[in-house]
Structures are given as C-alpha cells and as structure tokens.
Amino acid sequence: xxxxxxxxxxxxxxAYGNENSLFLDNxxxxxxxxxxxxxxxxxxxxxxPEICVPxxxxxxxxxxxxxxxxxxxxxxxxxIEFGKFEYDTIDKxxxxxxxxxxxxxxxxxxxxxxxxxxxxxxxxxxxxxTNLELVEYxxxxxxxxxxxxxxxxxxEIIKCHKAVERFCHNIVIMHCNSSYPAHTKDLNLSYLxxxxxxxxxxxxxxxxxxxxxxxxxxxxYLGAEYIERHITLSRDNWGSDQLASVExxxxxxxxxxxxxxxxxxxxxIKNITxxxxxxxxxLRK
Numbered sequence: 001x002x003x004x005x006x007x008x009x010x011x012x013x014x015a016y017g018n019e020n021s022l023f024l025d026n027x028x029x030x031x032x033x034x035x036x037x038x039x040x041x042x043x044x045x046x047x048x049p050e051i052c053v054p055x056x057x058x059x060x061x062x063x064x065x066x067x068x069x070x071x072x073x074x075x076x077x078x079x080i081e082f083g084k085f086e087y088d089t090i091d092k093x094x095x096x097x098x099x100x101x102x103x104x105x106x107x108x109x110x111x112x113x114x115x116x117x118x119x120x121x122x123x124x125x126x127x128x129x130t131n132l133e134l135v136e137y138x139x140x141x142x143x144x145x146x147x148x149x150x151x152x153x154x155x156e157i158i159k160c161h162k163a164v165e166r167f168c169h170n171i172v173i174m175h176c177n178s179s180y181p182a183h184t185k186d187l188n189l190s191y192l193x194x195x196x197x198x199x200x201x202x203x204x205x206x207x208x209x210x211x212x213x214x215x216x217x218x219x220x221y222l223g224a225e226y227i228e229r230h231i232t233l234s235r236d237n238w239g240s241d242q243l244a245s246v247e248x249x250x251x252x253x254x255x256x257x258x259x260x261x262x263x264x265x266x267x268x269i270k271n272i273t274x275x276x277x278x279x280x281x282x283l284r285k
Contacts, residue, residue, distance in 0.1 A: 001265040004220050004258050005205075007041045007228040008034035013245055015080035016238040020066045024086050028093055030231055031101075037251040038259070041100035043123060043228070044090070046110040049077035065238050084113075091117055104148075108134055115141050121170075126150030126178045129160045139167035146226065147171065148207050150178030154198075161199065172226050173199050175219075176207040181244035187215055192222040209244045217257045221265070229254060 014026035027044070034042045058074040066079065082090075094101040104125040105111035111134060114122060121144035128134055129152050138145055145164050149157050157173070164171055175192050187210060195204045205226025206219035216229060232245035246254060272280070 001220070001262050002225060004224070004262060005041070005226045006039045006255055006258065007043050007226065008037070008039040008251065009043045009207075009228050009230040009245075010034075011043070011045050011230055011241050012080055013230065013232045013237070013239055013241055016065065016242075018066055020079050023080065024082070024089060026233070027082075027086070027090060029233060031090070031093060031097060031099065033231060033233070033248045033251060035097045035099050037248070038255045039099065039251070041102065041120070042094065043101070044082070044103040045106065045125070046103045046114055047077065047081060047106040048109040049074055049081055051107045051109060053077055087113075087117065104128070105134065105138070108137055111137050111141070120144060121146055121172075123174075124148060124160065124164075126152060126176055130156055132160070132163050135160055135163045136167065139164040143168065144170040145172075146174060146205070148174045148176050149195075150176035150207070158198070161202075169201075171199075171202045172205050173202055174205040174207045174226060174228065175224070177209060180209050180241060182208070182210045184210055184212075184215060189215060189219055189222055192219060192224055196223050211244070213246070213250060213254045213257060216254060217261060220258060220261055227258065 010027060010030045014023045014030060031042050053074050058072060060073045061070045062073045062076040063070050064076050064079065090101060100120045102119045102121055102123060103114055104123045105114055106125060106128060119142065122138050122142040123146040124135055124138060126148040129147065129149065145168050147160055147164065173195050175195060177186050179186065192204055192206060203225045204223050205228065206216065206224040207228040208216040209230065216227060219227065230241055230245035231251055232242050232247060235242050235245060235247060
C-alpha cells in the first residue's frame with residue numbers, strides 16, 4: 001500500500017479570540033500541531049470577501065468576539081481574511097517546518113493571488129466545483145489539482161474533471177459529504193470504489209467532516225490515497241467549522257491509525273513470518 005497523503009485543513013479555524021491580531025499566531029500553532037502529528041500538508045481557504053459575499057448578505061449584522069459592537073457580515077469576512085503578509089509568513093514557516101501548505105481559492109482573484117506561491121497543489125472546494133472559470137484557471141496555472149466533490153452530482157463531478165483534464169493531468173478526486181458535521185449514515189464510503197471506476201487514471205481521496213476517526217481511517221482500505229480532515233486547537237473555540245474538526249490528540253490518533261493500517265495491509269500473499277517459524281518449532285507436532 002502506498003503512503004497516504006494526509007492534509008490537515010486549517011480552513012478558518014484560526015479566526016477566534018478577542019483580538020484578530022492573534023489570528024496568524026493561531027494559524028502557526030495549528031501548523032505546529034500538524035507537523036508534530038506527522039501530516040504531509042496543511043490547507044487554508046482564500047477568498048476575496050467583496051466578491052464572495054452575496055450582495056444581500058454584505059450589510060447583515062454579525063456579532064464576533066473580537067469586536068465590541070456588532071459589525072456587518074462583509075466586515076467580518078474582511079476581518080478574518082489573510083493577506084500577503086500572513087501568507088508570506090505561513091509560506092516561510094511551512095518551509096522551515098518541512099510541511100506542504102496550500103489553499104482552496106473561492107474566486108478568480110484569490111486563485112491569482114495563490115499563483116505567486118510555489119504550491120504543491122491547489123484544491124477546488126466543493127462549493128466551487130461548478131465555477132468552471134475558476135476551475136479552468138486553476139487547471140492552467142497549477143501543476144496538481146485536487147477536486148472536492150461534496151454536495152455534487154456525478155454529472156457535475158464529471159464536468160469539472162473534464163475542465164481540469166484539458167489542461168492538467170495530475171488530478172485527485174476527493175469523496176466528501178459537505179455537512180458540518182456529517183452523519184455517519186450519510187458518509188457513503190463505498191462510493192470511493194465507484195470513483196476508482198469512473199476515474200481510473202487519477203488518485204482518489206476522502207475529505208471527512210464527521211465526528212470520530214474510524215470512518216476516515218477505514219477509507220484508505222477503500223482506495224483513498226489522500227485524506228483531509230479539519231483541525232482545531234479546541235472544538236470549543238468560536239467558529240462554524242470548529243465542532244466538525246479534530247483536536248490535537250485526535251489528529252495524533254488519526255495519523256497513527258492510518259500509518260498502522262498501511263503497515264498492516266501487507267501484500268495479500270499468505271506467508272509464514274520469522275516469528276511464526278519459531279512458534280512452529282514449539283507448537284507443531
């Protein structure tokens with residue numbers, strides 16, 4: 001079995017606390033956790049709030065812990081968005097820690113921003129799979145594209161894949177349920193097998209938003225070569241994604257569990273181990 005590529009999704013889970021000046025420090029702490037756990041990469045999300053926030057949402061009231069008075073939804077999104085300074089810092093920090101980093105761009109402007117970094121891959125979020133202008137730009141400008149398939153029909157997945165495949169052949173298709181958290185009964189892990197049939201030339205992965213770790217671990221025996229889970233320093237932190245995220249201790253268990261399963265998989269050929277040979281001498285008549 002090949003080594004599973006494990007992505008720790010930071011997302012926006014750095015955005016909590018009484019001061020937004022601490023958001024970058026929070027993100028660096030999450031990177032540290034991913035490094036210690038043995039993850040291969042961390043991932044963030046990049047948006048241009050003035051583009052991504054719908055007009056009818058922009059002036060809606062939003063209460064956030066780092067502002068004394070209520071603010072607008074648009075201002076909230078602007079508060080939590082990292083810019084060049086933060087991404088330059090993250091880029092340098094991840095190089096020092098020897099861990100990959102990347103992001104999901106939610107709009108064309110954000111994709112162009114990310115192009116300035118030497119990213120190992122870029123990820124199309126489930127929400128963006130039908131934004132073919134964004135999809136094609138990423139396929140043309142990044143060497144490796146990961147496609148997340150939450151809340152998508154097979155027709156939408158195939159259409160997105162075709163748009164990417166025209167310009168990029170290093171593709172990963174990630175099975176995903178976009179509920180936060182996702183119910184175990186809705187995970188449909190067996191669809192990973194169908195993805196292998198539908199896209200035999202590409203790697204298949206699993207992006208999990210469920211409670212618990214066992215279902216994510218199990219996905220590697222169904223063909224997932226890439227694994228992604230949201231991470232957090234504490235599920236009690238403020239933010240919509242925190243509850244469906246994995247805390248540090250859980251992340252350590254997840255990575256160890258995946259590595260143990262890889263080791264245990266074997267080659268499928270019945271053999272007698274060295275230790276068993278010793279037992280044969282003692283136990284066989």
